[in-house]
Amino acid sequence: MLMMEQRRIVTWVGTYGGESVEAIIDLFLGLERMAPGSLETTAKAFQVAAQDYDIEKIVEFGCGSGVSTIELARLSGAPIIGVDNCAPFLAQLKQKIAQAGLDQQIQVREQSMEVAWRKGTCFDLIWCEGSAYAIGLENALQRWRELLKPGGRIALSDLVWIDTDPDAEVQEYWQNQGVTLCYPNDTLALFSSQGYQVVDYFIFPESDWQNYYQPLRARLPRWKAEYSYPENAGAIDQLFQEELRMYDQFKAQYGYAFFIAQRAP
Numbered sequence: 001m002l003m004m005e006q007r008r009i010v011t012w013v014g015t016y017g018g019e020s021v022e023a024i025i026d027l028f029l030g031l032e033r034m035a036p037g038s039l040e041t042t043a044k045a046f047q048v049a050a051q052d053y054d055i056e057k058i059v060e061f062g063c064g065s066g067v068s069t070i071e072l073a074r075l076s077g078a079p080i081i082g083v084d085n086c087a088p089f090l091a092q093l094k095q096k097i098a099q100a101g102l103d104q105q106i107q108v109r110e111q112s113m114e115v116a117w118r119k120g121t122c123f124d125l126i127w128c129e130g131s132a133y134a135i136g137l138e139n140a141l142q143r144w145r146e147l148l149k150p151g152g153r154i155a156l157s158d159l160v161w162i163d164t165d166p167d168a169e170v171q172e173y174w175q176n177q178g179v180t181l182c183y184p185n186d187t188l189a190l191f192s193s194q195g196y197q198v199v200d201y202f203i204f205p206e207s208d209w210q211n212y213y214q215p216l217r218a219r220l221p222r223w224k225a226e227y228s229y230p231e232n233a234g235a236i237d238q239l240f241q242e243e244l245r246m247y248d249q250f251k252a253q254y255g256y257a258f259f260i261a262q263r264a265p
C-alpha cells in the first residue's frame with residue numbers, strides 16, 4: 001500500500017527526491033499553497049476562460065488540498081470534480097468543502113491525472129494550477145483535449161523562462177530537478193499543435209511567489225525540528241532551501257504563467 005502511494009505521488013515529488021514522500025506530504029499539509037498563485041490570479045484566469053462562454057461543468061487536475069478549487073467553485077457556481085492522486089491532500093480538501101458548505105458543488109476523485117475517463121465524459125473547463133508538469137505538458141494537453149467540449153476552455157499554469165539567456169546555474173538546477181521550462185511562445189505553439197486556440201496568457205506577479213514561498217520559508221525550520229524522521233526532514237529541508245535560494249538569486253530569469261485556451265473545433 002505504501003509502495004503504491006509512493007509510486008503514485010513520485011511523479012510530483014520525484015522532483016524533490018522520491019525517498020521522502022511522506023515527509024513532503026507532511027510538510028505540505030501545513031501549507032495553504034503548493035505552488036505560486038493567489039485568489040486574484042485564479043479569478044483573473046477564470047474571467048478570461050469564461051469570457052463569452054458558459055461554464056457548466058469543470059474538472060480540476062492536481063487540485064491538491066484545493067486552494068483554487070474552493071475559489072473556482074465560488075467564481076463559477078458550476079459543479080467541479082477535483083482530481084488528485086494524493087489521499088491526504090484530498091482529505092484536507094474535503095474538510096474545506098464541508099466548512100464552506102460546498103458538498104453539492106464539489107466532488108473529489110483520488111486518481112491519476114492520466115486516467116482515462118468514461119467515453120462521452122465532457123467538461124466546459126479544465127483547470128490545472130501548478131500540476132500539469134507532473135505528467136508532462138504535451139502529454140496533458142493530448143490526453144485532456146478529448147475531455148473538452150468543442151470550444152471548451154482549458155486554463156493551466158506552468159513554469160516558464162523569462163530571460164532569453166538564463167544563467168547556466170539555474171538551467172542546470174531545473175534540469176537536475178527533472179523540470180522542463182519552456183519559453184511562453186513555445187508553450188503557445190504546443191497548445192496550437194495539440195488542437196487548441198490560445199485565448200490569452202499572463203505571467204504571475206512576484207507577490208504570487210511570496211504567497212507560496214513565505215509560508216514555506218517560515219514553516220521549514222519548525223517542521224524540520226519536529227518531524228519524526230530527522231534524516232528525511234533534513235534532506236527535504238535542504239532541497240527546498242536550494243529551491244528558495246535559486247528563486248532569490250534568479251527570480252528575474254523565470255516565472256509562472258497562466259495559459260488559457262479553447263479546444264479548436
Ligand SMILES: C[S@@+](CC[C@H](N)C(=O)[O-])C[C@H]1O[C@@H](n2cnc3c(N)ncnc32)[C@H](O)[C@@H]1O
Binds near residue numbers: 009033064134
Ligand atoms: C505542486 S502541487 C499543486 C497543488 C495545487 N494545485 C496548488 O496549487 O496548491 C501538485 C499536485 O499534483 C498532484 N499530482 C502529481 N502527480 C499527479 C498525478 N499523476 N495524478 C494526479 N495528481 C497528481 C500532487 O498530489 C499535488 O497535489
